[in-house]
Amino acid sequence: MPKKRQALVEYEDLNGSCTAVTYANDNQIYISGHPAFVNYSTSQKISRPGDPDDSRSVNNVLLLTIMNPIYPVTTDVLYTVCNNCGPVQRIVIFRKNGVQAMVEYPLLQISAQRAKASLNGADIYSGCCTLKIEYAKPTRLNVFKNDQDTWDYTNPNLSGQDGSANPNKRVRAPALLGDHPPEYAGGYHGYDESGYGPPPPPHYSEGRRMGPPMRGRGGAAHSYGGGPGYGPPPPPPGEYSAHADSPVVMVYGLEPAKMNADKVFNVFCLYGNVERVKFMKSKPGAAMVEMGDCYAVDRSITHLNNNFLFGQKLNVCVSKQQAIMPGQSYELEDGSTSFKDFHGSRNNRFTSPEQAAKNRIQHPSSVLHFFNAQPDSSVEIFTQICEEVGVKAPANIKLFTGKSERSSSGLLEWESINDAMEALSMINHYQMKNATGPYPYTLKLCFSTAQHAT
Numbered sequence: 068m069p070k071k072r073q074a075l076v077e078y079e080d081l082n083g084s085c086t087a088v089t090y091a092n093d094n095q096i097y098i099s100g101h102p103a104f105v106n107y108s109t110s111q112k113i114s115r116p117g118d119p120d121d122s123r124s125v126n127n128v129l130l131l132t133i134m135n136p137i138y139p140v141t142t143d144v145l146y147t148v149c150n151n152c153g154p155v156q157r158i159v160i161f162r163k164n165g166v167q168a169m170v171e172y173p174l175l176q177i178s179a180q181r182a183k184a185s186l187n188g189a190d191i192y193s194g195c196c197t198l199k200i201e202y203a204k205p206t207r208l209n210v211f212k213n214d215q216d217t218w219d220y221t222n223p224n225l226s227g228q229d230g231s232a233n234p235n236k237r238v239r240a241p242a243l244l245g246d247h248p249p250e251y252a253g254g255y256h257g258y259d260e261s262g263y264g265p266p267p268p269p270h271y272s273e274g275r276r277m278g279p280p281m282r283g284r285g286g287a288a289h290s291y292g293g294g295p296g297y298g299p300p301p302p303p304p305g306e307y308s309a310h311a312d313s314p315v316v317m318v319y320g321l322e323p324a325k326m327n328a329d330k331v332f333n334v335f336c337l338y339g340n341v342e343r344v345k346f347m348k349s350k351p352g353a354a355m356v357e358m359g360d361c362y363a364v365d366r367s368i369t370h371l372n373n374n375f376l377f378g379q380k381l382n383v384c385v386s387k388q389q390a391i392m393p394g395q396s397y398e399l400e401d402g403s404t405s406f407k408d409f410h411g412s413r414n415n416r417f418t419s420p421e422q423a424a425k426n427r428i429q430h431p432s433s434v435l436h437f438f439n440a441q442p443d444s445s446v447e448i449f450t451q452i453c454e455e456v457g458v459k460a461p462a463n464i465k466l467f468t469g470k471s472e473r474s475s476s477g478l479l480e481w482e483s484i485n486d487a488m489e490a491l492s493m494i495n496h497y498q499m500k501n502a503t504g505p506y507p508y509t510l511k512l513c514f515s516t517a518q519h520a521t
Contacts, residue, residue, distance in 0.1 A: 077113045100516075127179045130203040133166040137195040137420065139360055140166050142218040148191060148198075153178020157208040160216045171208045194420050314342075314358050315386035316367055321352045322377035326492070327399050328407035331356060332414070333495035334488070337513050338370060338428065339363020340415040343391040346405040352379070357391040359417060366428055374431050375485045376492065414496050414509065429514040433487045435461075436515040438476035441499040441508045448499075449479065452510075456493040459486045463520040474508060480520035487514070 068074060078084045084107065090096075091105035129149075133140050142158045149155050149170050157171040172178035179202070187200040210219035219225055318331065328344040331354055335341050340359030347353040358364050364385060372383040396406040409415065417423040441448070446464050453460040463480040481487040491512050498507040 075108055075110060075113050124202070125180060126202040126204070126206060127174050127176070128169055128171045128203040128205050128208065129179050129183060130201045131168045131170060132199040132201075133168070133191070134197040134199060135195045136166045137362070137423065138192055139362075140168070140191070140196060141215040142213075143215070144191060145170060146218070146220070148186065149182055152182035152185060154220075156221050157210050157219050158217065159208050159210060162216075169203050169205065169208055174206070192420065194424070312361070313386050313389050314361055314364055315388045315391060316356045316358065316364050317353065317382075317384050317386045318356055319350070319353045319382040320376070320379040321346075321354055321381070322379050323351050324400050325377045326352075326354075327401055327403040328354075328405070329403070329496075330492040332407075332409055332412075333492050333512075334371065334376070335367055336414060336416055336495075337426075337491075338366040340417045341409045341412070343393075343406070343408050343410070345391045345394075345396075346399060348397050348405065355386055355388065355391050359415075363417070370428065370430050374488060376488045378485070414511075426513075427516070429516060431484050431488055432514050433481050433484050434515040434517050434520055435479045435481075435487055435491060435512045436476070436517075437479055437510060437512050438474065439509055439511045440475045440477075441501065442472060442475050443502075444475040444477070444499075452494055452497055452499075453490065456497070458489045458493045461490070461520070465520040478515055478517055478520035479512075 076084075076087070078087070088105055088107060091103075096103050096105070131145070140160065142160065145158050145160070145168055146155055149158075153172050153176055155170060156173060158168060160166070160168040170179075170182070172182070183200045183202070186198050188198065190197050210217045210222075210225065213219060213223070213225040316335075321331070328346070331344045332341045335356050335358070338358075340363060342357040342359060343355075344357075345355045347355065356367070358367065368383050368385070371381055374381050391406075393406055393408070396404045399405055416426055437444075444466065449464060450460040459481060461479040462482050464477065465480075466475060466477040479487075479490070481490060491514075494510060495512040497510040499510050501507050
């Protein structure tokens with residue numbers, strides 16, 4: 068219940084809820100850095116609005132709710148998962164309230180029962196895309212085209228959006244989908260302690276994959292958090308479900324004399340993997356940014372649109388293009404090329420689910436968290452770096468002590484969000500000197516949850 072900053076937690080039996088309440092009475096617990104309080108709920112079980120009981124009559128159509136949908140969920144993915152339990156006939160995915168889908172099996176078969184029993188509570192990918200499965204009310208699904216959101220496997224001749232059927236579409240991934248989709252090999256998108264990205268998956272789903280159902284009956288515990296803390300409050304349900312129709316964003320309002328592909332990457336990498344950046348010759352101050360997926364596009368638009376960078380208001384919106392084609396590049400005002408491919412860059416921060424889960428999505432603020440800096444970092448060194456690249460030096464600096472001898476971290480505070488945005492674009496991934504080895508330190512920045520660097 069995000070608006071109330073509360074949650075219901077249902078255990079398998081009363082012993083679990085009793086243990087939770089007793090422990091919380093004796094120990095202060097924290098959720099996302101906030102103190103949380105636990106007590107018994109007046110509810111005996113968690114029910115969906117309008118669905119008073121999960122004991123609907125057995126049906127051949129299942130309703131799937133995909134929790135923590137970090138990776139895209141398509142008909143391909145669900146077919147691969149569900150067809151092991153019996154012949155899938157039709158799939159319909161809808162994304163109004165998070166990501167949900169209906170999967171239809173043949174009548175007079177136990178395939179749907181088998182799928183519900185074996186897949187409920189399982190993770191499609193390790194630690195995320197967790198399935199909650201109920202029986203649906205309809206007994207037949209209506210499908211009018213075969214594409215990534217709807218598919219009729221009894222009628223392969225239904226044309227997709229490109230006007231042609233693809234009968235081989237459903238055969239792509241192995242049955243157990245592993246840690247991430249194939250296209251994310253070596254890179255989901257992620258990073259370090261106080262960064263960005265989807266929050267860590269809930270503990271009950273960690274490490275579970277395609278196992279027996281997880282059912283709860285009675286003994287719901289009620290938790291509610293508040294007060295100052297180090298982490299942001301949990302996102303509302305569905306915040307990370309994809310709404311964008313394309314993995315490409317258009318960015319308008321870039322200062323031509325200041326910005327290039329690397330500086331655009333330095334800003335957008337906080338919200339997802341950046342694949343390619345291409346400036347538009349016909350539109351000065353405009354660029355296309357291809358992100359790793361549509362979820363990253365949503366995050367970028369939500370957090371960067373209407374912010375200011377070098378005094379210019381940014382307009383960030385979804386592009387009609389599905390990908391960036393390199394084409395003919397030209398020289399920007401600083402002499403760099405108008406197109407750059409960042410696929411596989413070590414500076415992308417969402418390159419695995421584990422790495423992505425370390426990131427925290429934050430709106431731009433005047434305080435930047437820095438990490439992976441040279442061990443002897445100081446106020447003088449950061450002032451010198453800012454002078455070198457031509458941005459304002461931070462007004463306040465706080466160095467964290469004792470975390471690691473191999474590198475340093477801390478907080479940098481500027482007088483305004485605009486100043487911090489400029490610094491982020493210019494000195495994120497700055498190469499700091501390494502006095503003890505051949506490889507420099509790559510300075511990494513992200514917006515902090517702290518209000519001040521004190």
